[in-house]
Amino acid sequence: MSLIIGVLKENKDKRVAITPDNVKRSKIKDATWWIETGAGSEAGFNDAMYEGLAQTKSREAILKEANIIVTIFPPGETDLAQIHGEALLISQFRPYQDETVNGKLAQYPFKSLSMDMIPRTTLAQAMDVLSSMASIAGYKAVLLAAQNLPRYFPMMITSAGSIRPAKVLVIGAGVAGLQAIATSRKLGAIVEAFDVRSAAKEEVQSLGAKFVEVAGATDDKGAGGYAVQQSEEYLARQRAEVQARASKADVIICTAQVRGRKAPVLIEADTIQHMRHGSVIVDLAASTGGNCALTENDKTIKVNGVTIIGNSSLECEMPEDASQMYGNNILNLMTHITKEGQLNLRMEDEIVKGSLIKP
Secondary structure, eight states: OOEEEEEOOOSSOSOOSSOHHHHHHOOOTTEEEEEETTTTGGGTOOGGGGTTTSEEEOHHHHHHHOSEEEOSSOOOHHHHTTSOTTOEEEEOOOTTTOTTHHHHHTTSSSEEEEGGGSOOSSTTGGGOHHHHHHHHHHHHHHHHHHHHOSSOSSOEEETTEEEOOOEEEEEOOSHHHHHHHHHHHHTTOEEEEEOSOTTHHHHHHHTTOEEEOOTTOOOOTTSTTOOOOOOHHHHHHHHHHHHHHHTTOSEEEEOOOOTTSOOOOOBOHHHHTTSOTTOEEEETTGGGTOSBTTOOTTEEEEETTEEEEEOSOGGGGSHHHHHHHHHHHHHHHHHHHEETTEEOOOTTSHHHHHHEEEO
16 A cells, blocks of 8 residues: 655645655655645646646545645644544644644644654754755845845945945854855855854854854753853843944844744844944844844834844745755655655654654
8 A cells, every 4th residue: 555645735835845856856665645736836836747746636635544744834723633543744843932732732643743853963964944944044034134235245346436345243153144144255245153152163264254252152062053041141241242243234144043942132222223224134033032122023123224124934935945945854754754665653763753742
C-alpha cells in the first residue's frame, strides 16, 4: 500500500508547503502525493504545474485519508478533528511560544511533528526551516529598509557631488542577521553588528562588517546555536553601546531573539530621539515584543522622523522561493523518517525525539 502524502492550502499565507519541483525531486519510495486544489496558486504554482506529479484533491479527502499531512502553519480545530489516528501531521506548532500546544494536540489521536523543534545539528541542517526562512527575512529586511530610506545605500560619486554610503547596524548575527549583513554590503553600505555569541565574530568579519563587542556576555555553547538570556547588567551596557551606534546609523536591522522568551529591548524609546531624521528600523523580533521599545507588531510607524517597521514574517513576502526552501526542508525530513515507502518514526533518533510533540 503506497504512502499518501497530503499538502494543505494555507489559510493565511501565500506560501505552500510543497512545490512541484519538491515532488519531482522526491526519492520516497512508492509515495503518492495529494495537493489541495489551489494550494500553490498564490506562490506561483497553479494546479496544472502539479499534473503528472501529484493528484489534486479536496481538503476533506486529504485530512481523512492521507498518511502524512504537511502544512506551514497548523490547521484549525475543525480540520484537526478530521485527521485519522494513524496519520502524522507535520507543521510548525511553536510550542516554545505557546505552552498550551501539547495539551491541545493531546485531544487528537494522530501524531504531530513540529518543524521548528528539529534540533539545530549538523545532521538536521537540511531540515532547518527556521534557518531557511530567517535567511529570506534578513534579505527582505534590508530591501525594505532601502525602500524606506530617503538616502542611498552605496557611495555615489556624480557630477553633482559625492554621496556618502549608508551606515547599517545589525543587532543579532544569527542566520537573519548574517544575511542582512551580506545584503547590506552588496548594496554598498558600511555595516557593523552586535551579537552576544562570541562565535559570531568571525562570521560577521568574514562578510566585511565590523563586529561590535560588549564585554561580559553569557555564551552558552550548549544552546544549539541560539542566543541565551543575558543579565540585566550586560543588557544595560549593550543598550548604551547601541544608543551610541544608533545615533550614527541610517538603518538598524533588529534580529535578536531568545527562544521561548520575550525579545530583549535593546533600542530604548529615548534612543530614537538621537537618530538621524529619515533613518529606518526594521524589527524582525516584533512578534516576541521587538528589540525596539516602540515597535508595533505588523505595523509601520514614524517617531521623530524615524520609520519603525515591525514585521516578523518577511519570508511570506517571497512566497515562491520561500515555498521551495520550506519544501526542501520538509522533503529532507520525510526522507529521514520513511523507509521502504512506509512511515518509520524511531524514538531513539535525535531528530524524531526532538520534534515529535505527541508520540
